[in-house]
Amino acid sequence: MGEWRLYGIFALMFFATWLTRGAFLLAGERVRLPAGMQRFLRFAPAAALGALIAPELVGGTGQPLDFLSPRLVAAAAVVLVVLRWRNPWVPFLAGMGVLLALQHLGG
Amino acid sequence: MSTLRMGLREGGREILAFSLGLVPWAIATGIAMRASGLSIGESLAMNVLVFAATAQLGTLPLLVSEAPVWLILATAAILNLRFVIYSAAMAPAFHDQPWARRALGSYLLVDVVFLVQGPGLLQEQDAQRRWGRFLGAGLWCWGTWQIASLVGIVGASWVPEHWSLGFMGTIALLVLLVPMCRERVMLVTALAAGASALLLRDLPLRTGVIAAVIVGLVAGYLFERRQQGVARER
Numbered sequence: 001m002g003e004w005r006l007y008g009i010f011a012l013m014f015f016a017t018w019l020t021r022g023a024f025l026l027a028g029e030r031v032r033l034p035a036g037m038q039r040f041l042r043f044a045p046a047a048a049l050g051a052l053i054a055p056e057l058v059g060g061t062g063q064p065l066d067f068l069s070p071r072l073v074a075a076a077a078v079v080l081v082v083l084r085w086r087n088p089w090v091p092f093l094a095g096m097g098v099l100l101a102l103q104h105l106g107g
Numbered sequence: 108m109s110t111l112r113m114g115l116r117e118g119g120r121e122i123l124a125f126s127l128g129l130v131p132w133a134i135a136t137g138i139a140m141r142a143s144g145l146s147i148g149e150s151l152a153m154n155v156l157v158f159a160a161t162a163q164l165g166t167l168p169l170l171v172s173e174a175p176v177w178l179i180l181a182t183a184a185i186l187n188l189r190f191v192i193y194s195a196a197m198a199p200a201f202h203d204q205p206w207a208r209r210a211l212g213s214y215l216l217v218d219v220v221f222l223v224q225g226p227g228l229l230q231e232q233d234a235q236r237r238w239g240r241f242l243g244a245g246l247w248c249w250g251t252w253q254i255a256s257l258v259g260i261v262g263a264s265w266v267p268e269h270w271s272l273g274f275m276g277t278i279a280l281l282v283l284l285v286p287m288c289r290e291r292v293m294l295v296t297a298l299a300a301g302a303s304a305l306l307l308r309d310l311p312l313r314t315g316v317i318a319a320v321i322v323g324l325v326a327g328y329l330f331e332r333r334q335q336g337v338a339r340e341r
Binding site: 006007009010011012013014016017018019020021022023024025026027028029032033038039040041042043044045046047048049050051052053054055056057058059060061062063065071074075078079082083088089091092095096099100103 | 127128130131132135145149152153156157158159161162165166168170172176179180182183184185186187188189190191192193194195197198201202206209210212213214216269270271272274275277278279280281282283284285286287288292293294296297298299300301302303304305308309313315316319320321322323324327328331
């Protein structure tokens with residue numbers, strides 16, 4: 001059971017993704033998205049990303065909040081780099097570099 | 108050469124330069140899946156079935172902590188909500204296509220395809236060529252994504268665990284979020300959601316994530332209304 005649980009979840013996630021991408025493609029000409037709804041949905045990605053990233057950087061379930069964590073400092077480096085350069089590799093190199101350096105220094 | 112084949116080539120060519128930006132992202136996603144404990148087979152299955160990096164990366168912490176299935180699906184769905192907007196915008200380009208094409212198109216409609224191909228496809232009059240251009244771009248991105256992720260999935264085995272490679276997933280999400288936040292209302296939304304996620308982090312079953320997303324949505328909505336109110340008074 002445990003072994004197949006993940007595959008079952010992936011199958012369900014397939015439908016969750018396929019149906020959102022296909023919402024209006026599959027429905028054909030019958031359905032259109034109201035403008036008010038469209039404005040509200042615009043905020044969903046930023047809200048979801050904020051809610052998912054913050055605990056990873058500052059402290060998640062059962063952990064104390066740490067506003068000086070190596071991960072938060074590394075994330076700050078990533079933000080600076082993304083704002084400055086368009087090269088897609090740089091954020092990963094900068095983020096991992098800072099994180100590993102701080103972890104190394106911290107022992 | 109048929110208009111369909113012409114379209115396929117054209118689509119591939121149009122997306123080529125942009126698809127290279129997918130490579131680091133795909134490698135990071137592959138590594139993050141392995142680093143959070145998925146096997147090679149599970150990572151491959153997730154990558155082919157879900158084929159949505161943000162939903163994959165966002166649900167990894169939930170999958171690992173054995174969060175309830177409904178919460179994992181709800182989180183994936185919220186991360187996917189932007190696709191509903193793409194779907195609505197692209198629908199006119201698919202109205203004259205048979206169902207099988209619309210079904211396959213729904214699987215291949217990723218961010219970069221929408222952003223690069225969207226405007227051009229909506230103008231394309233020839234239905235065969237339009238489908239060809241979409242399919243060419245979509246398949247090219249799919250292949251690039253799968254191969255680059257495979258590099259990450261397999262390569263992760265050789266990297267020592269204490270390198271914290273799972274952080275690659277967090278970096279990938281940040282790379283997506285930062286450009287959004289150039290718009291003030293998105294920054295407010297993300298900060299409100301992030302702060303709430305921290306405050307609510309000990310709610311049972313990790314439901315704090317969903318609650319925080321709702322706080323973020325409402326904050327964004329209210330902020331935009333206030334901005335528009337101020338603009339009107341001037």
